[in-house]
Amino acid sequence: NFMLTQPHSVSESPGKTVTISCTRSSGSIDSNYVQWYQQRPGSSPTTLIYEDNERPSGVPDRFSGSIDSSSNSASLTISGLRTEDEADYYCQSYDSNIQVFGGGTKLTVL
Amino acid sequence: EVQLVESGGGLVQPGRSLRLSCTAAGLSFADYAINWARQAPGKGLEGVGVIGTNPLGATTEYAASVKGRFTISRDDSKSVAYLQLNSLKTEDTAVYFCSLLFQLMPRKPPVWGRGTLVAVSS
Numbered sequence: 001n002f003m004l005t006q007p008h009s010v011s012e013s014p015g016k017t018v019t020i021s022c023t024r025s026s027g028s029i030d031s032n033y034v035q036w037y038q039q040r041p042g043s044s045p046t047t048l049i050y051e052d053n054e055r056p057s058g059v060p061d062r063f064s065g066s067i068d069s070s071s072n073s074a075s076l077t078i079s080g081l082r083t084e085d086e087a088d089y090y091c092q093s094y095d096s097n098i099q100v101f102g103g104g105t106k107l108t109v110l
Numbered sequence: 111e112v113q114l115v116e117s118g119g120g121l122v123q124p125g126r127s128l129r130l131s132c133t134a135a136g137l138s139f140a141d142y143a144i145n146w147a148r149q150a151p152g153k154g155l156e157g158v159g160v161i162g163t164n165p166l167g168a169t170t171e172y173a174a175s176v177k178g179r180f181t182i183s184r185d186d187s188k189s190v191a192y193l194q195l196n197s198l199k200t201e202d203t204a205v206y207f208c209s210l211l212f213q214l215m216p217r218k219p220p221v222w223g224r225g226t227l228v229a230v231s232s
Contacts, residue, residue: 035220037155044207045155047219056219090155097171099145099157099209 002026004091004102011108016081020105022091023073032094034074036065039088081109112136112221116208119226126198132191132208139189143211146193148204163213198230
């Protein structure tokens with residue numbers, strides 16, 4: 001079993017770039033694909049990134065995902081921040097095919 | 111258009127049972143593994159379990175917190191998956207989401223439903 005650790009919150013100004021980290025506690029980060037989800041209050045999660053760095057059609061290229069084996073972590077980078085990006089963001093991987101989620105990061109754009 | 115709808119949630123007493131449904135439209139349901147996750151009020155997401163596709167034996171896996179109490183099944187002829195919740199506890203109170211993961215290549219992004227609320231209280 002492993003855990004995924006995210007910062008509880010991050011904040012940045014409109015137009016800037018922010019990176020949210022997701023660190024795997026044990027086992028290699030690249031042994032299972034990582035997904036990233038955005039969740040606005042009262043709504044279900046939507047897929048921003050799947051299979052580490054793939055972006056669904058309709059998701060702006062301001063959103064990108066990456067993996068860093070040296071730090072055993074995944075990252076979500078959002079460039080050109082907009083006020084509508086304010087939301088909770090979750091990373092997710094798999095353990096015996098069951099979804100394992102990070103604790104979520106609240107992004108504030110101010 | 112792909113649609114995924116969860117249903118069957120409600121208020122239930124501790125120790126009782128409930129069956130949730132996850133109904134899909136607009137996709138080839140049989141080609142998807144189905145994940146169930148939940149989110150307690152004001153908390154983060156928690157994986158509950160998964161069922162694979164029938165050609166692979168429709169294998170199920172469960173989180174330790176629900177193993178032995180929850181059961182996932184699927185009916186590909188109706189494009190529906192089920193989550194049977196037995197021996198419910200107050201800590202099972204959450205919004206339950208299903209999400210579908212395409213099992214063939216090339217992969218597709220996971221699809222999520224809107225969730226259904228389960229409240230366990232006496």
